[in-house]
Amino acid sequence: MEDLKSDRILEIKDDISNELRKAGYAEIGACIQCGNCTAGCPSGRRTALRTRSIIRKAILGLEEVLSDKELWLCTTCYTCFERCPRNLPITDMIIFLRNLAVQRGYILPNHLNLCRMFYDTGHGVPINDEKWNIMRESYGVNRVPPTVHTDPKYVKEVQELISSVGFDKTIAWGKYAKKEEKAEKK
Amino acid sequence: MSNSLRNDEEIKIGVYVCHCGINIAGVIDVPALTEYAKTLPNVALAKEYKFICSSIGQEMIKEDIEAGLINRVIVAACSPRMHEPTFRMVVKEVGVNEFLFEMANIREHATWVNLDDPEGAFKIAKDHVRMAVAKLSELKPLEVERVKVEPACLVIGAGIAGMNASIDLAKEGYDVYLVERTATIGGHMAQLDKTFPTMDCSACILTPRMVDVGREEKIHLMTYSEVEKVDGYVGNFDVTIKKKPHYVDQEACTGCGLCAIECPVICANEFEVGLGIRKAIYIPFPQAVPGEFTIDMTKCIKCGICATPEVCEPDAIRFDDKLEYVEIKVGTIIVATGWDLYDPTELKQYGYGKYPNVINGLEMERLLSSFGPLEGKPARPSDLEPPHSIGFLQCVGSRNFRPGGNNYCSRVCCMYATKQARQYKEKHPEASIYIFYMDIRAFGKGYEEFYESAGRNFGIKYIRGRIGEVYEDEDHSIIVRAEDTLLQKQIEIKLDMLVLSCGLVARYDADQIASILTIQRSADGFFMEAHPKLRPVDTLTDGIFVAGVAQGPKDIPDAVAQAKGAASGAASLMAMGEFAIEPYYSVVLEYKCSGCKSCQSLCPFNAISFDVFKNIAVINKALCKGCGTCAAACPSDAIVQNHFSDDQIFAMINTAIPPLAKTENGSK
Ligand SMILES: Cc1cc2nc3c(=O)[nH]c(=O)nc-3n(C[C@H](O)[C@H](O)[C@H](O)COP(=O)(O)OP(=O)(O)OC[C@H]3O[C@@H](n4cnc5c(N)ncnc54)[C@H](O)[C@@H]3O)c2cc1C
């Protein structure tokens, strides 16, 4: 049984749609909620992604549009954008909402790990699997190829770059990170 | 008599500032503006009042003129569109030339747009009053000229709109030339089976009207004809009509139809939107008016069977029939050319043209028609089995802001889908019917009740959500996928048939008609009315009116109402017998014109011709709309636009922008 006690009356705000407008997505106001996007969405056929609902929640400024994992289920195939009768750049707007989500601290653990990896090593996908290191050795080459993370000096430079655009703060304050930390403390 | 002012008479301007309730006075200090007006050159007096357009306000102006205090008038109030004619009448009534009047629009231009900036609004209002005074001081009295109006009307298109306008005008005693492109009158309404919201049978209400048209003596019906050329101007249009050859003597043919039985050539019938057949010699449908036959020469193989005396006893076949041009003179024109259906082929996701069981609304209309190809028993095109489930998809092509889509709502499809769904349910109560919609627009009289009854009495299901994907099953059934937006769930339904409720679009050749008649089209492609609210049946070209879907999508009641409006507009012009031309036209100064012809091609109203003997441009006053394009373009400065001459416009500019102060070193 699904949750029967509807425990809240939604509070609606303009802030998210205003952010979209400021970023040049005034089309948000033209959405007619026809559902064409959801109906054609190849991801939504298999997952919980409901494209129209994302747009709806953004219009109404419901924080859950940013906090729900649904936002990350879009594969950016652009099918909805191709068909929306109001010509909304839906996919681009979803990407914008993702950025907004991260700015407000909503980041998925895997994404956070990736960011941290990048901060720590200068690579999103570093060579950190012992298997590869051994294989490389067997070919007679360095265990780790000569890239950023072989030299702490370059890693530091990357970290400076990341700090200069404030990305370190964005990821450090991630709400998921906080939750994780809380869980760890407990 | 309205010309009492001589050019050398002293200029005495009266300025009347209107409060317009709180529209103006609520934002700016009207007494202060009035005081300011008194300080301007040539201003003899300035007054204020709550509503100058009221009879008290009008009297105020008249009294001052009659007392000899003023001889030119400015009203600082609203847009001249609204009340310029009112005040012109006022000054004219007491003997001042009506063109020695000016309006300063301080409502739309100053107060309305600066509600939160009274100071700025006041400054702008002062500018407007000052400019009006400067211009009025330069204005010259002008004479209104009148042209005769020929008491005959050309109606283009014999759909329900064109037929109604023609009948009305004929009954009022005017000659009507009704030109119809196809071989029959009736237009699209003849293709409909029943009509919403009353469900009367379309043919039952249309056919008697068609017969009336044929019978009315004053209506000169010209079917299978097109308008080739229109010259002249309001009251005096010279029209050339192209009469296409029928290849059948229309006088001799008795309409017996034996020829069509014998003709060996079978081709698609346009009237059945390709779902039915006809012969090369044909009438579009049995009740067609006129009922005489026509040979489609693009299909005819010239076998001559129809021409044999056994087949055509009256010997009416004329293989040597020729194209004919007819010239007529009319005073007014009504355009009622109707619509084409939106072609959904390009919307690939719906599979129209690819899946046989996806059809459009007009095709459904023919399938439902008791005199249609299936005699009113709709079947799936793939196997001719009656469908057990039908889906309708609304807003196909309409309300679509993608390239190639129509932004507007077509206004009839919500209702025609509901009608068609009901018609099918009446005969097949066991069938499931789903209408996929974004909004249901049931705005007309009786429409909401019609919509309600579709759910209550017929069990038609309305699903709020656009279909996103359409697939075909092995048995040609149609699988549609949509979101039920109210449940927030994706749904999938297998249907026997899918009907696309396509919208109405402007005729494919609307551009050609627009250029023949020099009328405008709006962004949606339909012909543009002169004013969306106050002049909905006039075009911007005097004497030319528009009716029916030619002006924009509408249902039959609205098309008929507009036709009556257009007929009344045309009739009032013809009843007066004369038409007053605004004296704003441009004038060529013969001594300056170098004959370069620059202006001729620029005129959007085709008002400029060329006098080869004098080697000068000539402007037709009646055609000129006073847009000023030619006056601005003339390299020899040889064109003056009345009421907007260089002197008059520069007077305004010079007072609007104070002369640039010289800087200390003397340069600008
Ligand atoms: C599927 C469908 C169902 C509908 N059902 C209903 C209904 O139930 N009730 C309702 O109220 N409305 C209904 N409508 C709307 C209705 O069809 C229109 O309101 C009506 O046809 C408008 O008539 P009209 O005279 O403006 O145009 P048309 O019917 O299009 O008539 C225009 C005429 O002009 C002629 N013509 C075009 N160009 C030229 C030219 N250059 N020279 C000479 N002649 C020309 C055409 O041949 C035609 O005869 C329906 C529409 C559709 C698509």
Ligand code: SF4
């Ligand atoms: S397809 Fe476009 S208009 Fe329709 S619900 Fe999605 S975003 Fe809104």
Ligand code: SF4
């Ligand atoms: S009438 Fe209905 S179906 Fe047609 S365009 Fe308008 S809203 Fe869409």
